[in-house]
Amino acid sequence: MTKTPAQPARRTPTLEDVAKAAGVSRATASRVVNDVGTVDPALRLRVHDAIAATGYVPNSAARTLVNRRTGTVALVMSGSDGSAEQVFADPFFGRITGGVVTCLRDRGMRATMLLADSDKARRDALDTARRESDGALLVSTHPNDPLPQLFVEAGVPAVLFARPSSMLPISFVDVGHDVGGALAADRLADRGCRRIATIAGPADLPAAIDRLAGFERALQRRGIPYVHVARGNFTAESGEQAMTELLAQAPDLDGVFAANDLMAVGALRVLRDAGRAVPDDVALIGFDDSQPARLTRPRLTTISQPVEAMAAHMTTILLTHLTTPETPPTSVVFDPHLVPRETA
Amino acid sequence: MTKTPAQPARRTPTLEDVAKAAGVSRATASRVVNDVGTVDPALRLRVHDAIAATGYVPNSAARTLVNRRTGTVALVMSGSDGSAEQVFADPFFGRITGGVVTCLRDRGMRATMLLADSDKARRDALDTARRESDGALLVSTHPNDPLPQLFVEAGVPAVLFARPSSMLPISFVDVGHDVGGALAADRLADRGCRRIATIAGPADLPAAIDRLAGFERALQRRGIPYVHVARGNFTAESGEQAMTELLAQAPDLDGVFAANDLMAVGALRVLRDAGRAVPDDVALIGFDDSQPARLTRPRLTTISQPVEAMAAHMTTILLTHLTTPETPPTSVVFDPHLVPRETA
DNA sequence: ATGAAAGCGCTAACAA
């Protein structure tokens, strides 16, 4: 019965307990735990035993208090005002979250979920990101989102998912939307389509702009310069309407690229109703490889983005900025790929 | 130029700074900040001014260290082993997250996202939930998930989304799956269907069991005792297969209830291919009110769950447990409702 | 290589 023998109380063990059990000072125990500085191998072993014996786990609040590091990254979903529910219902959101959480987990870190869908929410998100996280991952669903700029101005480390509409000194990951458009163009051209049309997305969305540009350029390269363009807003209904317009404008068309799957689904319905066989009369390609693309009959050929990988990479970029603050803004653009199914 | 006049340094202000600026002690400043104890109105005012002047915001790590409260709730997505990406791609997940985050935000709290898809991940989640959050919200995607039991045994405050397969002394929210099944039954019966079949979900899933039971009971009440049952696994493909079986078994059927929308989508395809007009020859009802339900033509009549409200309520239950630990486990079952569209 | 000691910013007894 010398020092603190058996039941010191039902309290969660602290570094002090470990030190005592190992017969060393708290400082030494800390060094062992953090694997820093130099400690005698023998002592190190004793400390490790003590850790195992006591079941010690570091208290992160205490660490944060002294280190100014939280081990947490804020994942900010930024929607237009009051769009909370809508933002989260999009499977995209979940895939991004999955990529981020998985990546952070490998590094012993966590993600806290923030929602920025009003001016106040944006301020709060900035504040929380600054004070209770080490940095932020920003996912905007609409163009001209003021959030990225806010973070840049406040000097809070942040990385964007998708290129911002206006130039900003901030890192981001994105997919090559233009490359995706080109993939679709080549696929249509390769299968012999010559009277081609496209259902483009909103004209103020960088992603939509690039998909269209890449698509048109690729066709031009293939000697198919003229493309009928109708605009949609990424809903199935707008896809129906656009397809209807297109059919009226160019009844003889034989290939269509829709800037997302939902619009492609709408287009498919109109084509079917118009008695056009897909893909034999008209080939059709979507974008996103979303669930609806797999559910249509015929199944939708589409362009896929490596969302999880992008999210993971976005996370590692942020961690780099945290480790090496002087790192200049970096952007990484991922390659999309064609998912050949039945409509093209 | 008396005390700390202008630029005390570019350091984030602490309570000490506020106290100094207001000419009071740190304790008084703390009382004002936390609105606790009794403080002279005049001093209170001076402290508030000082807070505004310094731009003070409490340091949460320091608070956590002394309070043992993190202001954070762990949102644990629990999938079968290695199913990370799949879990997150489900829109359900996002809707739950949205409900939780919104509810927490109103109370000045945050959610940290955890993924429990392996034994190690489950242990880690438990540990993180215990050490870095005040409690946990558990969302299981598969039956017989060991996670809830783990939390119960560890005594970590937790609330489940959906009733656990085995009885457990733990709070949960759920939707009345049986009520939903009955809603579908009544709808079919009301529109005159008499030769009714159902595509049930996995026999080991409480939700699937209840949907089927509620459906059958309601039909029985209406004097339609016999129901053809085929099983699916909640995918569109399984829905196709089940519908094919059903059509073979009961070629004259005139109404079908599928236990989820995806299977209903599959069924719809088979019915169309079989030349059955929907809803005129065969009426069809799904469950979930998911995106695919809105995309089919005809649009799918379905049963909707108030997911966001359920998630929010799950959160408030957890907060109640945190405030009043002796609160016994509570369960709240929400009413689903019928979303009448075109297939029934 | 190791330990003593000084905080990190805050809350809560306890005194006054």
Add this chain to the structure above:
DNA sequence: TTGTTAGCGCTTTCAT
């Protein structure tokens, strides 16, 4: 009502 003080658990100089 207010202030003093003792920690919460940890890291990190600075001596030794």
